[in-house]
Amino acid sequence: MNKYEHDAGLSLNLSRQLADLGSCGLFLPQILLRIRPSLKQLGNVMRQLYFVGTRSMIIILTSGFFIGLVIALQGYNTLVQFGASESLGAVVALSLFRELGPVLTALLFTGRAGTSIAAEIGLMKATEQLDALELMAIDPVERIVLPRFIAAVIAVPLLTAMFNLLAVTGAYLFAVEWVNLDPGLFWGRMISAVDLGPDYLSGVYKSVVFGIVIALVSVFQGYNAEPTGRGVAVATTQTVIVSSILILILDFILTALLI
Amino acid sequence: MTTSTQQQDASTTDSFISLRDVVFRHDTRNILDGLNLDIAQGSVVAILGPSGVGKSTILKLITGQIRPVSGTITVNRQRVDQLSGTQLNRYRKTLGVMLQNSALLTDMTVFENVALPVREHTRLPEPVIRRLVLSKLQAVGLRGSIDMLPRELSGGMARRVALARALVLDPELVLYDEPFTGLDPIAAATVSKLIRHVNEALNVTSVVITHDVDRMQGLIDCAHIMIGGKIAASGTPAQLAADETPMIRQFMQGLADGPVPFHYPAPDLAEDLLQ
Amino acid sequence: MxxxxxxxxxxxxxxxxxxxxxxxxxxxxxDVGSYSAGKAYQIKARFTNIGDLKPRAPVAMAGVTIGDVKSITLDPVTYEAEVIMNIDAKYAELPTDTSAGIYTKGILGDKYIELEPGGSPDMLQDGDQLFITNSAVVLEKLVSKYLFNSEDDEEQE
The missing domain is CATH 1.20.5 (Single alpha-helices involved in coiled-coils or other helix-helix interfaces)
Structure with a gap:
């Protein structure tokens, strides 16, 4: 077991991880250079958007709703001690829009869609599908990697918005139905506390960056997987590890920059 | 199809594929070591040899996926080892390759898989694409499977779909990587018959890479046996079967031990045990 | 298909x-910031001290928010703070002798600007300046003033 974990690349070999990160970054221009304004590419992106976007909705919406309920419950119990329970809407919205929405959505998306992208591309490599495309003079990066990358980049900010909306709805329902706060007060306090630029848009920027990171890490891990069953497993695990760490580090950096 | 006897003096000028003094190294190990190979236009040729001897390396050299350390590879008067980017893509459009795993795209139906090269490389209208794809699938006997997904196909059916896909752009050269591996005898016989049939009907050059000696009878015009990074013997199946060289005999008759040793190189057993 | x-x-x-x-x-x-989106006009006011007033703080009249603080700069000549406010175009009819003061919401709340309407028949135009201002009350200054005053009293006695 110990030996397997070591082999699977779960150990923190720092220099190798850094080198991986470097070649991962170099993969980005290679992908972007293949963008063409063609209907064929658009069709491929839409197909992938179904797999990474539409099919991630259930987990994102459910998680969002319950996260909203939990923050509202926790926030209310604290606020009510200071007689500030009418600020619940503001507390919930600020923590969601600025931090929890983008970060949790990104982490959930990594688990739901990032891993499946990495596993799928890795498996295509292991079963010679990428070789076959190359031999048919079809560029696998353009045909396989690019649509998945673009679809993930588009999906993350949209899923984040859905997550936030459902979480606010959950919190609203808790406040209005459970602890009988005034609905107008909840919503009004929220609106006056949340500024479009520094609070809401900063969260949107974060989600865009997270989307790029997850998309890049997933396709990179899949495309560079060792073409064996174990290689695919390693690629999937690495996708979760590398994406999650990068998301949390970047969240700190972006927060510092955007504040 | 008259290619039976080009032996060691193989420098026929009008050969379709010609590999000259090809050296290929992986790390420091020489996989191909001064290999020479000529394949005539329109023939069905097998490259035989034990597993791991570098047969697939030859295929990858011919398709331009890898480049030799030294030596030249000429296919249809083009220096494949010197082609770059767009030239390589143009060259590959004249190739049909059937890979060992069939390598059909898992998220597309049989029809879409076969149509893929047409859609990517031509601007034919949909009805023409449909007719083209159906005729190729008809030729491999799988027109009824167009709406199936690759995971619903048996191994033999997947190979045949892969063959239809390889043929859909009417290639000049078709390469088969281990076409019989993992197939039951009936499916293998079907694939074998199809290879022969395709060669005659379309007048293409066919290269079959395999370790399956028994399938060769009646399929190929000429076989090259690879041992130790070189072509050890060439000839018709009958000639090779009669060959008395120990190495060739071992391979053709499937003997466990012989010049190709049973034991992987290791220190003396007694020494190892006493350690 | x-x-x-x-x-x-x-x-x-x-x-x-x-x-x-x-x-x-x-x-x-x-809060989309509707005051700054075309449907607003700007007025200026100078304060000797703004406390911790921040951009985007509300501007109110009679407790009703009618705009927000657009920018705060220091006048390098007079060493006064110059505050530019966005006022909703709906409230275009403010007298020219309106006064501005900086107050605190609650005891520990944020600073905001409260406008007191005057009685002038002329109305403020875009870019006009308010001349009557009340600076922010800084708690430490109050405290120290009180302390020094009481010390002075003791000395006098």
């Missing part, structure tokens, strides 16, 4: 829903 279209259709639906959520939150759950 039909399945291919449903795939693309649901993907399109997904994008629509996502965009709708994005825009709904942007417009319905946040």
């Amino acid at each position: 039909r399945s291919r279209h449903t795939v693309e259709l649901t993907a399109g639906l997904f994008m629509l829903l996502g965009l709708a959520a994005l825009l709904f939150l942007a417009f319905e759950a946040t």
Whole structure:
């Protein structure tokens, strides 16, 4: 077991991880250079958007709703001690829009869609599908990697918005139905506390960056997987590890920059 | 199809594929070591040899996926080892390759898989694409499977779909990587018959890479046996079967031990045990 | 072929829903800053001390928010703070002798600007300046003033 974990690349070999990160970054221009304004590419992106976007909705919406309920419950119990329970809407919205929405959505998306992208591309490599495309003079990066990358980049900010909306709805329902706060007060306090630029848009920027990171890490891990069953497993695990760490580090950096 | 006897003096000028003094190294190990190979236009040729001897390396050299350390590879008067980017893509459009795993795209139906090269490389209208794809699938006997997904196909059916896909752009050269591996005898016989049939009907050059000696009878015009990074013997199946060289005999008759040793190189057993 | 279209259709639906959520939150759950979006005019005021007044702090009259603070700069000549405010165009009829003061919401709340209307028949125009201002009350200054005053009293006795 110990030996397997070591082999699977779960150990923190720092220099190798850094080198991986470097070649991962170099993969980005290679992908972007293949963008063409063609209907064929658009069709491929839409197909992938179904797999990474539409099919991630259930987990994102459910998680969002319950996260909203939990923050509202926790926030209310604290606020009510200071007689500030009418600020619940503001507390919930600020923590969601600025931090929890983008970060949790990104982490959930990594688990739901990032891993499946990495596993799928890795498996295509292991079963010679990428070789076959190359031999048919079809560029696998353009045909396989690019649509998945673009679809993930588009999906993350949209899923984040859905997550936030459902979480606010959950919190609203808790406040209005459970602890009988005034609905107008909840919503009004929220609106006056949340500024479009520094609070809401900063969260949107974060989600865009997270989307790029997850998309890049997933396709990179899949495309560079060792073409064996174990290689695919390693690629999937690495996708979760590398994406999650990068998301949390970047969240700190972006927060510092955007504040 | 008259290619039976080009032996060691193989420098026929009008050969379709010609590999000259090809050296290929992986790390420091020489996989191909001064290999020479000529394949005539329109023939069905097998490259035989034990597993791991570098047969697939030859295929990858011919398709331009890898480049030799030294030596030249000429296919249809083009220096494949010197082609770059767009030239390589143009060259590959004249190739049909059937890979060992069939390598059909898992998220597309049989029809879409076969149509893929047409859609990517031509601007034919949909009805023409449909007719083209159906005729190729008809030729491999799988027109009824167009709406199936690759995971619903048996191994033999997947190979045949892969063959239809390889043929859909009417290639000049078709390469088969281990076409019989993992197939039951009936499916293998079907694939074998199809290879022969395709060669005659379309007048293409066919290269079959395999370790399956028994399938060769009646399929190929000429076989090259690879041992130790070189072509050890060439000839018709009958000639090779009669060959008395120990190495060739071992391979053709499937003997466990012989010049190709049973034991992987290791220190003396007694020494190892006493350690 | 039909399945291919449903795939693309649901993907399109997904994008629509996502965009709708994005825009709904942007417009319905946040303070879009409507004062600065064309439908507002600016007035200036100078204060000797603004305390911790910040940009985007509300500007109110009779407790009703009618605008917000656009920018705060220090006049390098007079060493006064120059505050530019956005006032909603709805409230165009403010007398020229309106006064401005900086107050605190509650005891520990944020600073905001409260405007007191004057009695002048002339109305403020875009870019005008308010001349009567009350600076922020800084707690430490109050405290120290009180302490020094009481010390002075003791000395006098």
